[in-house]
Amino acid sequence: MNNKITIGIPRALLYYKYNVLWQSFFKELGIDTLISPETNYEILENGKKNTMSEACLSMKIYVGHVDYLKDKVDYILVPRIVSLEKGMKLCTNFSALYDILNNTFDINILNYNIDVDKGITEELAFIKMGQELGFGKILSLNAYKAAKKEEYKQNKINYLLQEKRLNRNKTKVLLVCHTYNSNDNLVGKLVTDNLKEFGVDVIYADIINPDGDRLLYKNISKALYWTYNQELLNSIEEYKDKVDGIIFLSTFPCGPDSLVNEMCSHKIDKKMITILIDELSTIEGLQTRLESFIDILRKDRFYE
Amino acid sequence: MKNNAYLGVDIGSISTKGVIIDDSNNIIACEYIKTQGNPISAVKQLIKSLESKFDSNLYKIVSIGTTGSARKLAGKMLGATTIKNEITAHAIATISIHxxxxxxxxxxxxxxxxxxxxxxxxxxxxxxxxxxxxxxxxxxxxxxxxxxxxxxxxxxxxxxxxxxxxxxxxxxxxxxxxxxxxxxxxxxxxxxxxxxxxxxxxxxxxxxxxxxxxxxxxxxxxxxxxxxxxxxxxxxxxxxxxxxDIGHLMGAYGIAIMSKKSVKDNDFSFRISDANFETKVYDCSGCANNCEVIRIYKDMKLMDSWGNKCENGLK
Known part of the structure; x- marks a missing residue:
């Protein structure tokens, strides 16, 4: 296999969590990548057309991005991740992603398979991916290690920027939301753009200190087995006393979020609202909910 | 010397409400009509009816607030000084009475x-x-x-x-x-x-x-x-x-109270009900977002537009 191939990366779901890792890895190996553009209505529409109606909005968006890339690249990176830690799980969508895409489109999917419960670690997955692209074990491993360093650096920078926002004297809201939703143009950005317009600083629960205490989540629940939701719980514990309120944002219909957010509303004593985003076309209802929530946080006394 | 008065308008999905209050929050004129799916004509009709109930020799309107689901549109039409969500408006009104x-x-x-x-x-x-x-x-x-x-x-x-x-x-x-x-x-x-x-x-x-x-x-x-x-x-x-008794007017009442904070020294004219307002909604094709852009015209002149996510929508 030669190096002249291009790998397509859909700008959706786990892209937002691992983009630095993925892109650095391919860069180390000298492979070109093509990343789909920010989510727009065309991508969403194409995603809806190619997905069963029960899938969640984030999934539909992902399928739309794959649809965008399918004729433009040689391979598409579609991760299959079952578990990232022993005894822990991801939402079943992430284990099913490979099969769903394979059955929807006629595309070449790059082998990327992590299942720590069965002994397949991230490192092994990357070595295998490198080998499939024609690189040796050592070369692939070195590329992975270099990419891992880049990932750490970026995570640290994101965390330090967040700390800066935490120390500013503005109304602060903690956005508890999966990375793939908080960064998406048609999901999280609708919310964060509006909040910024109201002069509110957004603290992201999905920005995690790579050197921070990772066991804080136990104060809320010890039994939760979804890795990404556990990370969000950890952030709630870390940030909740430094913010004015919490916004839980999820896409419809998200199984893990519907359970975890409900649990949080019983266990955490803080002003909070839950916002559920579906394939809506107007944002007036969203603005009303956000604006009144901010009014409450600021304890505005308009009548005096 | 005329006394100050403050106008609040609440345009909901079903009904449109208007209230004019004085300095001590007393209602000096109010009106309740059906929106009938047409907020522009509802607002015009509301203003016309309020004018007939309002003594312009005694009072002048110095601030205007709009609330409800069509608050933005009505706010532009009336030149509102305060535009706020209906939850806050209802709360303010109720707190001032109870x-x-x-x-x-x-x-x-x-x-x-x-x-x-x-x-x-x-x-x-x-x-x-x-x-x-x-x-x-x-x-x-x-x-x-x-x-x-x-x-x-x-x-x-x-x-x-x-x-x-x-x-x-x-x-x-x-x-x-x-x-x-x-x-x-x-x-x-x-x-x-x-x-x-x-x-x-x-x-x-x-x-x-x-x-x-x-x-x-x-x-x-x-x-x-x-x-x-x-x-x-x-x-x-x-x-x-x-x-x-005025439970149905609370949104309008609340936004009128809130608008007091944003008093502007211009005399509101009721002539708005004679002006010709028109909205045009179109799907912008400037980029792949296909935003629904709303434009509002007053007497054929473009007043404002919104709904676009990027600069292309302004063309």
Missing amino acids: PDVRTIIEIGGQDSKIILVDKKIVTDYAMNTLCAAGTGAFLTNQAKRLDIDINDFGSIALMSKNPVKLAARCSVFAESDLVHKAQLGYKKEDIVSGLCKSIVNNYLNNVAKGKKILSPVVFQGGVSKNIGVVKAFEDELKTNVIVD
Whole structure:
């Protein structure tokens, strides 16, 4: 296999969590990548057309991005991740992603398979991916290690920027939301753009200190087995006393979020609202909910 | 020297409300009309009617506030100085009339809310999701189905001694439930009373779930005019529920009070009702987002546009 191939990366779901890792890895190996553009209505529409109606909005968006890339690249990176830690799980969508895409489109999917419960670690997955692209074990491993360093650096920078926002004297809201939703143009950005317009600083629960205490989540629940939701719980514990309120944002219909957010509303004593985003076309209802929530946080006394 | 007056307009899905107040928050003119799916003509009609009730020799309007789902559009038309969401507006109005209020229940045409207040500060709120189950629209639908005038709904409900149990989560399920009960031979008043109860149960289980309802409780919005629902709330909450005469005007009243903070020294002219307003909505093709862009024209001149996500939408 030669190096002249291009790998397509859909700008959706786990892209937002691992983009630095993925892109650095391919860069180390000298492979070109093509990343789909920010989510727009065309991508969403194409995603809806190619997905069963029960899938969640984030999934539909992902399928739309794959649809965008399918004729433009040689391979598409579609991760299959079952578990990232022993005894822990991801939402079943992430284990099913490979099969769903394979059955929807006629595309070449790059082998990327992590299942720590069965002994397949991230490192092994990357070595295998490198080998499939024609690189040796050592070369692939070195590329992975270099990419891992880049990932750490970026995570640290994101965390330090967040700390800066935490120390500013503005109304602060903690956005508890999966990375793939908080960064998406048609999901999280609708919310964060509006909040910024109201002069509110957004603290992201999905920005995690790579050197921070990772066991804080136990104060809320010890039994939760979804890795990404556990990370969000950890952030709630870390940030909740430094913010004015919490916004839980999820896409419809998200199984893990519907359970975890409900649990949080019983266990955490803080002003909070839950916002559920579906394939809506107007944002007036969203603005009303956000604006009144901010009014409450600021304890505005308009009548005096 | 004319006295200052402040105008508040609340444009909801079903009705449009206008209130003019003076410096001590007394209402000097008010009006309530149906929106009928056309907020522009509703606002014009509202302003015309307010003008006839308003003494322009005594007062001049120095600030304007708009609220409700069409607050942005109406705000542009009227040159509003304050544009705010209806939750805050309702809270401000209620607090100014009932300073000790703890819970505000609001059920309107398409949405329902609960607002919790402590020491004159709003502490929490919740609102129904996109579905309009358990709101005025649901009741109007069922009244039509039973061939009852919605204005008689409450008094019919009060006649019932044996209200039926109905599902109120969804208008579609309620229909099959309702037809079924009617065919079993239930009296009309029992079904109507059952509907009132189901509205209350739906509200308490979905909108107010997990929130502590403390008294004094104030009930507002179009549905508060239905004494059947008021009675059902009192039975369920086991407390007195306050319904104000001006409960349907609260949003407009609240935004009028809030607009006092943004007084501008220009005399508002009622001539707005003669101007020609037009909106054009189109799907922008400037980029792949296909935004729905709304443009508002006054006498053929472009006043404002919104809805675009990027610069391309302005062309």
